Amino acid sequence: MKQLRTQLKKSRRQLSYFEQQKAERAVFQHVIGSAIFKNSKKVGIYLHAFGEVSTRLIILYCFKLKKEVYLPRICPIKQQLLWVKITNQQYLKKQFYKHPLGMYEPFGRGQLVSHLDLLILPLVGCDFVGTRMGMGGGYYDRTLANASYSPYRLGLAHNFQLLPSLLKRQTWDQPLDAVCTPKKLIFFKRLPQSST
Template sequence: MGQDLKSIRKQLRQKRRQLSCHEHRKAEQQVLIQLRTSVRFKTATKIGLYLHAFGEIHTQKMLELCFQQNKKVYLPMICNMNQRLVWVRVYAKQYFNRRFSHHPLGMKEPMASRGQPVSRLDLLIMPLLACDYLGTRIGMGGGFYDRTLSTAQQYPYRLGLAHNFQYIETRLDRQKWDQPLDELITPKKRYYFKR
């Protein structure tokens, strides 16, 4: 990883941490409005989502919408054997009762012993630190999403969520293991990419 990518990560993490609760709520609401109109979201029955933990676009309202529309919701869980993500189905009751375990990296995970491979999902909604005009996604640096998606080239549809400042007009260096997005939604705009 070059110094430029390190500085981009540091700068964007810092900017995300500085967002107020009001700014997070507003961004979540604006992204939710766009998600509701997404054909991919409307037609998907099995949706992978994340629980926000590090200043990402908040997902509480999206999870609630999925449950209201009887979509099957899957949350990521890190498989310690191969450092890939598996997807665990979460029901509304479990979500609203906050029945999750805490992972040492700081995020919450569903309590389960087994999960589904990512290829079983119709739509994967992902967090990110940065995305460029080609759909190159930069995450937090653990490589969990990249390792996981490298085993599922066709499915699911990859949708990133980001604050407006996380969309980068300049080209990011894409490594051979980086898994690009199909689409990005920010509070202001929607971007489509050719993978």
């Protein structure tokens, strides 16, 4: 698993600017055409920082449609994510600070993930039943495992991040409801948690 994560992260970083733009536009079209996006008013989403599919077009479109946009901030005490509502101005002016792990975070007090309608997640890899491989910190898994209500979970992936073989799903892993690649939007039937 560690070797696979390293290879996928490397492949992600090696994508050209053109490849990233092409992936962003294709994913954007799939996402905004989906019923779950259209019906969601409160959207939690990430700021891309490590070669993930860019979320810029989705965020700008959310503001255009008057949806509420929330960005994650790490709560160091519980090692979970809190969600901070941002404005269009904050986003355009890039009013964020750089976390020691390398990503940018919003200022302000955050809320629990439970109040979101849709959570758009980054990933390193994903299999064809919705098992998500993250960066290895476990922040999303802990956040969702402790939520009183779980929003719809949509992962964004480059085509090569959708893996042909099953990932080993640990008991703490929080699966996706769907994943969107430049080629297609794939919906999963959420499976019971299992260590096999």
